[in-house]
Amino acid sequence: MKDIFFDLSVRSVKLNFLRSLLASIGIVIGVVAISSMGMLGTNMQLMVKDQLTTGINTIAITPDVVRAEPGASVSSNTGITDIQLREIRDAAGINEVIPIDRTNTQFSIGSNDGRGSIYGLDPADIKNIMNVSEGSTIRGESDAIVGATIASRFNLLIGTRIKIGEPNLSVTRPVVRVVGILSSVGLSSSNGINSDNAIIVSDTWYTAQFGGGNVYDQVNVNLKDVSTLTEVEDAIDKKVNRNKQVVRISDSSSRITSVSSTLSSLTTFILAIGSISLLVAATSIFNVMMMSVSERVQEIGILLSIGTETGEVRRMFLYEAFILGIIGAVIGGIMSIIIGYSVVSAMIGNTAYFFLPESIIYIPAGMFIGMIVCIVSGLYPAWRASNMDPIDALRNE
Amino acid sequence: MNGTPLIRFADVSKVYHLESGDFTALNHISLDISEGEFVALMGPSGSGKSTMMNQLGILDVPSTGEIHIAGKNVASMTNLERTHMRRDVIGYVFQKFYLIPLLSAYENVEYPLILKYKKRDTTGRAAAVLKSVGFDEAMSTHRPNQLSGGQQQRVAIARALVNDPKILLCDEPTGNLDRKTGFQIMDILVGLHKEGKTVILVTHDPKIAEYAHRTIQLEDGRVVES
Numbered sequence: 314m315k316d317i318f319f320d321l322s323v324r325s326v327k328l329n330f331l332r333s334l335l336a337s338i339g340i341v342i343g344v345v346a347i348s349s350m351g352m353l354g355t356n357m358q359l360m361v362k363d364q365l366t367t368g369i370n371t372i373a374i375t376p377d378v379v380r381a382e383p384g385a386s387v388s389s390n391t392g393i394t395d396i397q398l399r400e401i402r403d404a405a406g407i408n409e410v411i412p413i414d415r416t417n418t419q420f421s422i423g424s425n426d427g428r429g430s431i432y433g434l435d436p437a438d439i440k441n442i443m444n445v446s447e448g449s450t451i452r453g454e455s456d457a458i459v460g461a462t463i464a465s466r467f468n469l470l471i472g473t474r475i476k477i478g479e480p481n482l483s484v485t486r487p488v489v490r491v492v493g494i495l496s497s498v499g500l501s502s503s504n505g506i507n508s509d510n511a512i513i514v515s516d517t518w519y520t521a522q523f524g525g526g527n528v529y530d531q532v533n534v535n536l537k538d539v540s541t542l543t544e545v546e547d548a549i550d551k552k553v554n555r556n557k558q559v560v561r562i563s564d565s566s567s568r569i570t571s572v573s574s575t576l577s578s579l580t581t582f583i584l585a586i587g588s589i590s591l592l593v594a595a596t597s598i599f600n601v602m603m604m605s606v607s608e609r610v611q612e613i614g615i616l617l618s619i620g621t622e623t624g625e626v627r628r629m630f631l632y633e634a635f636i637l638g639i640i641g642a643v644i645g646g647i648m649s650i651i652i653g654y655s656v657v658s659a660m661i662g663n664t665a666y667f668f669l670p671e672s673i674i675y676i677p678a679g680m681f682i683g684m685i686v687c688i689v690s691g692l693y694p695a696w697r698a699s700n701m702d703p704i705d706a707l708r709n710e
Numbered sequence: 711m712n713g714t715p716l717i718r719f720a721d722v723s724k725v726y727h728l729e730s731g732d733f734t735a736l737n738h739i740s741l742d743i744s745e746g747e748f749v750a751l752m753g754p755s756g757s758g759k760s761t762m763m764n765q766l767g768i769l770d771v772p773s774t775g776e777i778h779i780a781g782k783n784v785a786s787m788t789n790l791e792r793t794h795m796r797r798d799v800i801g802y803v804f805q806k807f808y809l810i811p812l813l814s815a816y817e818n819v820e821y822p823l824i825l826k827y828k829k830r831d832t833t834g835r836a837a838a839v840l841k842s843v844g845f846d847e848a849m850s851t852h853r854p855n856q857l858s859g860g861q862q863q864r865v866a867i868a869r870a871l872v873n874d875p876k877i878l879l880c881d882e883p884t885g886n887l888d889r890k891t892g893f894q895i896m897d898i899l900v901g902l903h904k905e906g907k908t909v910i911l912v913t914h915d916p917k918i919a920e921y922a923h924r925t926i927q928l929e930d931g932r933v934v935e936s
Contacts, residue, residue, distance in 0.1 A: 317821065321810075612810060615808045618802060619797065619822060620793055620826075707808065
């Protein structure tokens with residue numbers, strides 16, 4: 314059935330074409346603002362997430378906190394054993410497994426004393442987990458690589474010698490020679506190694522000085538495919554922790570979650586800014602609807618006096634608001650694709666994520682919100698029209 | 711008079727509360743109008759004619775007293791029932807025609823049918839009624855502002871008739887028309903009365919009032935002659 318009230322609304326919109334168009338433009342702007350802001354935020358989020366994911370392909374395995382049984386002596390040997398390492402290698406499959414020794418100690422460069430971490434690593438593994446910015450990697454027995462922070466604080470150069478260990482008058486401290494300096498990693502280190510403030514030595518040198526030849530402080534697993542993260546973690550957990558919790562398995566996926574949630578609140582914030590334009594649009598729709606009602610008072614009087622139900626009059630004006638909303642939402646939706654795409658490519662420089670569902674969804678969502686805003690703005694004018702006194706309305710010239 | 715009259719005013723008063731004090735537009739009016747009557751309502755301006763028409767048209771309710779139309783007490787009806795009564799029992803013809811400007815002549819006539827049956831007219835009734843009042847079929851797609859006064863009033867009468875009401879309320883139907891057209895419109899009303907409609911007519915013009923069989927004279931809200 315073709316509704317005569319819808320017809321009347323269409324004709325009213327056509328009759329006041331310019332005014333209706335201007336009101337719809339408000340909705341267009343609102344829809345475009347919401348959609349493009351939403352898409353901008355989402356695209357940013359998707360891109361940052363992708364960038365972060367490339368750095369989280371490391372699982373760090375550390376010995377679990379040792380709980381001493383009452384009466385039993387606490388073993389000083391609280392590392393990951395050779396047997397456990399073999400189990401980890403089994404469970405990790407094709408992925409690279411890197412055992413790491415670590416201790417905290419004092420060191421001296423000339424007359425300057427410092428304190429930091431000493432890492433013992435197989436020289437072959439170093440290039441896989443660290444980035445040497447200057448000099449070379451470890452080749453000789455007493456070669457060392459230093460972190461960026463230590464290097465700058467002590468003005469370390471290639472060839473500088475460092476005495477390792479607590480100063481002890483009766484013993485000559487071992488000496489390593491700096492062969493390389495690592496690039497700074499800051500807080501973005503995702504492999505559980507805070508290398509900025511560390512001295513890296515070969516595992517053989519480390520064992521010779523600090524012992525623990527078959528015990529490690531940490532084992533890293535570098536994943537070939539980051540999507541297998543949970544799978545590999547589960548496999549290691551099942552194998553090594555089968556009887557009781559002996560190692561802790563951690564990764565930096567939680568950091569992604571926190572960065573994502575920060576970005577998503579940022580998106581919400583810019584969406585809120587976008588919504589202000591819809592508020593402005595709502596005011597203009599409200600204004601146009603009120604004008605339409607007050608211009609048609611006599612017509613409303615005629616409709617009511619010859620037997621139109623109040624609900625039917627209300628419907629007529631709600632249709633009108635709805636038509637304005639549809640026009641605004643459709644134009645707004647089309648423009649959102651164009652403007653949203655331009656904004657994303659200009660501000661993010663990457664439109665690879667633009668047509669993904671989680672980004673493009675903002676267009677129908679924006680259109681829907683725009684239409685709801687229109688109908689809500691039309692509620693009061695429609696209510697006012699339908700509740701007029703027909704006698705007064707008829708008398709209105 | 712056979713049985714209950716179609717319209718009964720029993721001690722009806724209408725008081726408007728204005729800032730300048732209360733204004734009594736209708737003052738204890740009692741009268742009956744039977745089915746098939748042709749009544750002219752006359753009186754100087756301010757005598758209560760319009761208020762009386764609003765009461766007859768169920769657009770308003772009395773302050774005191776009771777009005778029964780087609781056997782129903784107006785004051786005890788819900789808003790929706792009054793709306794339906796206006797749609798089904800009463801046909802209005804106004805001095806200023808009051809056609810819906812956004813609808814064509816034909817659609818204006820069809821409109822009350824849509825209100826009643828909630829669908830477009832497929833029976834041809836709207837077109838038939840429009841033809842019966844002598845409206846040129848070729849003009850039926852024109853909007854009201856493209857029609858002459860006489861044509862508009864014909865459309866308005868057709869609109870009033872299309873739901874086959876018992877009562878036809880005509881508020882100065884010839885007031886905005888030239889004399890010749892006015893008499894043509896009156897001829898239509900006389901014809902409708904002959905077909906059995908109860909016609910109630912408000913007019914200033916004694917010549918027009920002559921068409922009626924009964925004249926009710928109002929003065930200061932009272933019936934002075936009936």
